[in-house]
Amino acid sequence: MSIAGEPWTGNDRSHNDECHARWMSSLNxxxxxxxxxxxxxxxxCGGCRFWIALEGEMGLDYGACTNARSAFDGRVRFEHDGCDTFTVREDGSFG
Incomplete structure (x- = not known):
């Protein structure tokens, strides 16, 4: 957890594990x-040009979809999920 006066980075293993368990149930x-x-x-998702990783430890597996054509636009997605509007990154990177 964060120290008073410092922003929380999301690097709390217990919290992250609970989020992961909940969010995995909504895989496409x-x-x-x-x-x-x-x-x-x-x-x-992790290889899509419209996927932006979260900060902190959660960003190792999760990011936000920013593809206006995707049903998941504006939603947090697991990097190994995907959708019908996947668009490959020009540099071929992942994550």
């Missing part, structure tokens, strides 16, 4: 499912 695509097409491994 499960990478572990038998119906997960191979091409989706290359079309994950």
């Amino acid at each position: 695509r499960s990478t572990g499912g038998p119906d997960y097409p191979d091409e989706w491994y290359h079309e994950q």
Whole structure:
């Protein structure tokens, strides 16, 4: 947790684990499912040009979608999730 007068960075393991458990229930695509097409491994949120990582420890796995064409615009997304409007980053980076 934060020290009085300092901004909270979100780097609290217990809080982050609780968030991760809640947020995983809203995945659009499960990478572990038998119906997960191979091409989706290359079309994950973390590699989309419209995905912006959160700050702090949560940013290692989560970011915000900023694609106006996506159903997830303005929502926090898991970096390994994805959607139909995925747009590859020109530099090929991830995360």
